[in-house]
Amino acid sequence: MNESLERRYRKLLRVYPADYRRERGDEVLDVLLAGEPDRRWPSPRQAHALLRGGLRVRAGSTTPRPTATVWWQGVHLAALAVLTYAGASSVRLALMWIGGPPGVVDLLAGKLYGPYIRETWLPLGLAPAVLLVATLVALVAGYGRVAAVLAAAAGVVPTVLQSNDTIERSPMLWFVWWGPALAVILIVASLRRPADVPAVGRGTGWLLVAATAGTTLVPRWELPLPLILAAAALLLSAVLWLGSADPRILTALAALACLKVLTEIETDGRTYIWMVHTYTPGYGIAATALLIAAAVQTRRHARV
Structure with missing residues (x-):
C-alpha cells in the first residue's frame, strides 16, 4: 500500500x-x-x-432535498454576509473617529463633510458595530428571532442617539438603515426554513464571517494600485470557482451587491434630497447577474 x-x-x-x-x-x-x-x-x-x-x-448535494437546502442555507449565509459587511464598515467608521490611518480622518471628516462629522461618526459607527456583532453571534448560534431583534436595534439605536436634524444632515445615513434593514429581511426569511432542511454548520458560518470581515477591513488606501488590482482579480477568480461548486456563495454575494446598491443612495437633507452615484448601476448589474447565476447553479447542483 x-x-x-x-x-x-x-x-x-x-x-x-x-x-x-x-x-x-x-x-x-x-x-x-x-x-x-x-x-x-x-x-x-x-x-x-x-x-x-x-x-x-x-452545500447539501447529498441531502434528500438538495435544491431546498442550497436555497435556504444560501439565504442564511446571505444574512451573515450582510451583517458582517455592515458591522465591519461600522467598525471602520468608529476607528476613523478615534484616529484611523494617517490622513484618512482629515480627508473624509474635514475636506468632504466638515468638522461636525466627527461628533456623529462615533455613535453611528460604534453603536451598530456592537449590536451587529451580537447579532452575528446569535444567528450563528441558531437564535434567529433574537438575531432579528438585535439587527433591528442596530438600525434604531443610532437614530435615537442623535437629533433628527443631525441625522438628516448625516452623509452616513445608510449605516443606520440599509445594512440592518436588509439583514432583518434576510433573517426573517431564513426563519421559514423547512424542518427537513438542515441548518448551516457553524464552521461554515464563521468562515464566511471571517472572509467578509477580512476583505472589508483591509486598509486598501495604503496599498499600491497594481497590488489592489491583482488581489481583486485573484479574489474574483477564487469566488467564481467556489460559487461554481457551492451556489450558496453566489446567493451571499448577490445580497452584498444589493446592499452596495442601497448604500450608494445618499441624502444629506440640505443640498440634495437623494443622490445616486454614477457607478451605482454597475452594482445593480452585478447583483442581477449574481442572482441569476445563483439560481442556475442551484438547479444544476440538484441534478449533478
Missing part, C-alpha cells in the same frame, strides 16, 4: 463533512488508491475533483 499517497488523500478528504467521511471515506479512498498505485502525490485533476466534491457535499 502506498502510505504517502494514502496520507495525502486523507488530508484532502477532510474537506468533506465528518459524517460523510465516516460513511464513505474508506470506500472513496480505496477507489483513489487503486487508480494510482505508483504515485506519491495526488494528481492535480484528482485533487481538484476532491475539493469540488467536498464543497458540493457541504
